Amino acid sequence: MRKSILFVVSLLVALSLVLPACAPPAPEVIEKTVEVPVEVEVEVPVEVTVEVPVEVTPIVEEDPTALPRNETMYFNGQQWGPVVGWNPYSSSNNNAMAISQGDNARVVMFETPYLYNMLDGQMYPLLADGPWSWNADMTEITFKIKKAAKWSDGTPLTAEDVAYTWATHVKYNTPTGAANVDYIDTIEAVDAQTVVIKAKLDADGKTVNPLAVAAYVSSNYVLQKAWTETLEARAGGDATELLADTAEDVVYSGPYTKFFADDQKVIYVRDDNYWGQDASMWGKLPAPKYLAHTIFKDNAAGSVALAKGEVDVSQQFNSNIQLLWLSYGLPISTYLPEAPYGIGASLPTAYYNLNSPGLDQVAVRKAIAIAVDYPTIIANAMTNQSATFDQVPRSLMNPTDGEQALYDHDAVADLQWAGNDIEGAKKLLDDAGIVDSDGDGWREYNGQKLSYIATCPNGWSDWQAAIEVVAAAGQEIGIEISSSYPEWSVYQTIVTKSDAPLPEGYDIFMMWSDGAGPTQPWGRIRHLLSSEFVGMASNWNGNWGQYSNPDVDALIQAIPGETDPAKLKEMYTELVKMYLTDIPSFTLMYRPQSFHAVNETVWTNFPHQDDGTDPPVPPLDCTDGWGVACLYNVTLVSP
Amino acid sequence: MLKAYQKYFLNKLGWFLVTFVCAFILNFILPRLMPGDPVAAIVSRFAQGLSNATGVQAIYQQYTELFGTNRPMLEQFFIYVRNVVRGDFGFSFSMYPRTVADVLKSAIGWTICLQFPAIIVGWLIGNTLGALAAYLKGGFDKVLMPVSIFASNFPAFGMAIIFLVILGVGLEWFPTSGGYGFDMIPNFSWEFIWSVIVHYQLPFWSIVTIAIGGQAIGMRSMSIYELNADYVKYARFMGIQDKKIIGYVFRNAMLPQITGLALSIGTMVGGALFVEIVFSYPGLGYTLLNGVMGGDYPLISASTLIITVMVLSANFIIEILYGIIDPRIKAAQAD
Numbered sequence: 001m002r003k004s005i006l007f008v009v010s011l012l013v014a015l016s017l018v019l020p021a022c023a024p025p026a027p028e029v030i031e032k033t034v035e036v037p038v039e040v041e042v043e044v045p046v047e048v049t050v051e052v053p054v055e056v057t058p059i060v061e062e063d064p065t066a067l068p069r070n071e072t073m074y075f076n077g078q079q080w081g082p083v084v085g086w087n088p089y090s091s092s093n094n095n096a097m098a099i100s101q102g103d104n105a106r107v108v109m110f111e112t113p114y115l116y117n118m119l120d121g122q123m124y125p126l127l128a129d130g131p132w133s134w135n136a137d138m139t140e141i142t143f144k145i146k147k148a149a150k151w152s153d154g155t156p157l158t159a160e161d162v163a164y165t166w167a168t169h170v171k172y173n174t175p176t177g178a179a180n181v182d183y184i185d186t187i188e189a190v191d192a193q194t195v196v197i198k199a200k201l202d203a204d205g206k207t208v209n210p211l212a213v214a215a216y217v218s219s220n221y222v223l224q225k226a227w228t229e230t231l232e233a234r235a236g237g238d239a240t241e242l243l244a245d246t247a248e249d250v251v252y253s254g255p256y257t258k259f260f261a262d263d264q265k266v267i268y269v270r271d272d273n274y275w276g277q278d279a280s281m282w283g284k285l286p287a288p289k290y291l292a293h294t295i296f297k298d299n300a301a302g303s304v305a306l307a308k309g310e311v312d313v314s315q316q317f318n319s320n321i322q323l324l325w326l327s328y329g330l331p332i333s334t335y336l337p338e339a340p341y342g343i344g345a346s347l348p349t350a351y352y353n354l355n356s357p358g359l360d361q362v363a364v365r366k367a368i369a370i371a372v373d374y375p376t377i378i379a380n381a382m383t384n385q386s387a388t389f390d391q392v393p394r395s396l397m398n399p400t401d402g403e404q405a406l407y408d409h410d411a412v413a414d415l416q417w418a419g420n421d422i423e424g425a426k427k428l429l430d431d432a433g434i435v436d437s438d439g440d441g442w443r444e445y446n447g448q449k450l451s452y453i454a455t456c457p458n459g460w461s462d463w464q465a466a467i468e469v470v471a472a473a474g475q476e477i478g479i480e481i482s483s484s485y486p487e488w489s490v491y492q493t494i495v496t497k498s499d500a501p502l503p504e505g506y507d508i509f510m511m512w513s514d515g516a517g518p519t520q521p522w523g524r525i526r527h528l529l530s531s532e533f534v535g536m537a538s539n540w541n542g543n544w545g546q547y548s549n550p551d552v553d554a555l556i557q558a559i560p561g562e563t564d565p566a567k568l569k570e571m572y573t574e575l576v577k578m579y580l581t582d583i584p585s586f587t588l589m590y591r592p593q594s595f596h597a598v599n600e601t602v603w604t605n606f607p608h609q610d611d612g613t614d615p616p617v618p619p620l621d622c623t624d625g626w627g628v629a630c631l632y633n634v635t636l637v638s639p
Numbered sequence: 640m641l642k643a644y645q646k647y648f649l650n651k652l653g654w655f656l657v658t659f660v661c662a663f664i665l666n667f668i669l670p671r672l673m674p675g676d677p678v679a680a681i682v683s684r685f686a687q688g689l690s691n692a693t694g695v696q697a698i699y700q701q702y703t704e705l706f707g708t709n710r711p712m713l714e715q716f717f718i719y720v721r722n723v724v725r726g727d728f729g730f731s732f733s734m735y736p737r738t739v740a741d742v743l744k745s746a747i748g749w750t751i752c753l754q755f756p757a758i759i760v761g762w763l764i765g766n767t768l769g770a771l772a773a774y775l776k777g778g779f780d781k782v783l784m785p786v787s788i789f790a791s792n793f794p795a796f797g798m799a800i801i802f803l804v805i806l807g808v809g810l811e812w813f814p815t816s817g818g819y820g821f822d823m824i825p826n827f828s829w830e831f832i833w834s835v836i837v838h839y840q841l842p843f844w845s846i847v848t849i850a851i852g853g854q855a856i857g858m859r860s861m862s863i864y865e866l867n868a869d870y871v872k873y874a875r876f877m878g879i880q881d882k883k884i885i886g887y888v889f890r891n892a893m894l895p896q897i898t899g900l901a902l903s904i905g906t907m908v909g910g911a912l913f914v915e916i917v918f919s920y921p922g923l924g925y926t927l928l929n930g931v932m933g934g935d936y937p938l939i940s941a942s943t944l945i946i947t948v949m950v951l952s953a954n955f956i957i958e959i960l961y962g963i964i965d966p967r968i969k970a971a972q973a974d
Contacts, residue, residue: 490674538682
């Protein structure tokens with residue numbers, strides 16, 4: 001073994017020494033060149049490099065030298081850095097393809113009872129049998145588990161597994177447990193198939209948050225009770241140990257499982273005994289035998305691989321994606337054939353630090369917001385992969401039809417702006433008496449020059465480009481705005497500290513907002529505006545500018561319990577009005593839930609607008625929520 | 640004579656130890672002086688979407704306790720020393736629950752395999768060219784010098800991207816990313832080894848090309864200086880063969896170059912960051928960069944400790960060898 005390793009490394013080094021850089025030599029040449037007398041150089045690295053081939057020793061029993069291209073679907077943009085673990089209770093696995101719970105949960109290896117479809121806002125049963133339902137008092141949700149549902153070890157997946165998963169989340173205060181414990185009281189198994197979720201009730205006996213309870217069934221995995229017990233025994237009941245366990249032995253219910261993982265890629269292989277081929281679910285297995293994700297170190301490398309056909313499904317920002325088909329004629333496409341190419345779902349937002357002198361004035365906030373050149377942000381930062389604010393006027397809603405229908409457009413039309421309104425901004429400031437009184441070119445408020453720092457994390461290039469445009473807008477209207485880009489490690493510590501006013505240097509700063517999901521747009525609005533997060537020492541929820549408005553809070557509180565659509569529309573309209581009036585923050589662009597670009601060299605029949613699928617398959621990289629249906633629809637270009 | 644050498648040796652050893660202790664302490668302290676809270680980064684992964692304040696706080700405390708970042712710096716230092724002596728570098732913050740040892744182990748082989756041959760090859764070619772330029776003068780020198788200056792001052796990133804665009808994307812002679820084929824699974828087959836070799840070429844030559852220029856310039860200057868030295872003229876008068884004289888000249892000119900080589904080898908563990916990023920090549924450079932960005936103290940300290948040990952050792956060995964090779968140095972030091 002050692003000898004062969006030495007030979008391999010020696011060969012490698014020797015070849016690198018003698019191979020000309022630009023002539024791919026034939027194997028015969030190589031055999032000759034091995035003999036080149038470079039013994040001294042060759043011998044030295046051998047000692048230190050013995051680990052490498054050992055590290056890449058195949059860890060799989062099946063041992064093909066390469067994945068058959070016609071059986072493998074390649075991804076990028078989801079997995080950054082090597083996989084750490086396989087533990088679905090933990091969120092520290094860095095295993096994006098296998099473990100990603102949330103609004104559009106990734107159901108490649110682990111599964112949720114329901115699949116959320118961001119295109120029609122519906123939930124479709126996966127592990128569950130038929131739709132879920134509230135009881136008359138709206139305090140309990142009941143649903144059934146499919147009889148066909150099985151674990152990878154062949155045992156049936158039952159209601160008891162659902163109940164035990166929840167109990168474990170609560171017992172060990174996992175992220176899922178902590179996120180839902182305020183809304184869900186218990187989850188019980190009535191019989192092997194029937195699950196009842198009992199909601200937490202408020203003082204009046206009403207469900208605290210029906211939206212959050214209902215979202216649980218499509219956002220969180222069901223995990224096996226028997227395996228969980230094994231894990232608990234291994235961790236000795238210690239929460240930290242349990243969450244740090246890499247769970248190499250995890251039992252799963254989904255169609256794929258781990259096949260290979262190293263620093264350069266992660267590969268999942270289809271479980272041909274997957275229960276979902278039962279007629280009660282998909283009726284067949286997903287088409288690709290392998291799902292493989294190469295780990296790229298930046299977007300540029302990923303984009304090159306997409307263009308070369310080494311990636312089939314791309315979930316990363318590919319700058320000027322349209323050039324790939326318009327200029328290079330490659331078989332690459334996006335969900336929409338024209339700009340904005342994808343469906344916007346989240347609203348990257350610039351927050352105002354409402355404690356900064358001057359920014360406590362609506363006039364100043366509004367003047368900056370209406371002066372910003374949004375078309376430039378969308379053209380430069382997003383290379384037009386965002387709808388413009390002329391196409392989708394600003395509100396609190398994302399551009400999906402479902403959310404757009406939730407507010408009265410006419411009622412807020414006077415409050416919306418599309419940007420570049422320099423004159424309007426100047427007038428607004430002049431009218432408010434915020435003028436340049438000392439003639440230095442900058443306006444003053446209360447005798448103090450309006451001077452701010454706009455910021456976002458360093459290296460987040462699209463956000464940096466947007467921040468520069470915001471700074472330029474300030475210049476135009478007599479407000480000094482300079483930009484600053486701290487490292488993310490520093491930035492996040494400061495921005496999420498909501499128990500004290502933000503420090504200097506964080507006057508205008510960017511953060512994200514929620515995308516599409518079963519609790520949206522309520523969840524997004526809450527995260528943008530609710531004052532409940534002000535005062536948190538580690539606030540990963542939102543409202544980082546520390547806005548506080550009791551009327552807004554009351555509406556946010558009331559919406560989850562409201563079922564009358566007309567009433568809901570009224571409430572959402574009211575919220576949009578207040579948001580566009582107070583302007584505690586403002587949307588800079590629309591961003592898709594996933595950047596979903598596909599190269600159809602090998603696989604075809606990916607989700608595209610008007611592709612005839614019913615229900616429509618969302619452009620979520622064939623892995624998330626109802627988007628996973630894509631894996632059953634794709635076919636080979638050349639079978 | 641022996642006593643003088645012993646004194647020289649002990650002197651060097653003493654300095655080695657003093658430098659090591661200072662570097663060790665700095666390796667520990669400096670990363671911890673960076674702004675930002677690394678535990679907050681870990682908590683952020685757990686806490687996204689968590690709305691109850693107590694839950695987030697509990698998680699935060701759990702991890703500050705686990706990583707010991709809530710203890711006084713001095714106490715942390717002694718725990719660190721105790722663990723390092725046992726060979727335990729702890730958990731990587733940025734890749735928790737992976738250990739630092741595991742992170743380093745999986746990346747360091749690629750880095751050394753790429754860097755070591757590249758440094759040696761760049762050094763050999765560079766020095767040979769430099770020496771030839773000094774000796775041959777004329778046209779060769781006139782072409783080599785500007786080219787070398789150009790190459791050595793060319794941004795490493797730019798060189799790698801030019802290689803990538805021309806040889807990888809344009810001509811498609813070489814793959815553009817990864818340490819082996821995107822469709823391969825590591826195994827001991829000819830296909831896999833060939834794939835590793837092919838993927839090796841662009842990163843390797845990107846480093847070598849940059850290295851050659853600097854080495855050639857240095858070697859050329861040293862050689863010209865030596866060629867004009869009195870002993871060369873004297874040797875020529877004596878009628879000694881040119882070949883023999885050249886041997887002496889280059890041995891002398893080589894000395895500073897060897898120091899440079901030792902330093903390059905010592906720092907190579909830091910990785911070839913630009914190559915790793917441009918070609919998505921596996922290795923320590925990018926891991927270390929992420930560690931620095933994420934305030935991953937254990938990972939930074941362990942990596943810099945390895946670099947420190949390697950640089951100091953390489954230097955120490957070179958100094959000791961100098962004492963043997965070049966009696967002038969030993970004599971000067973022993974005075």
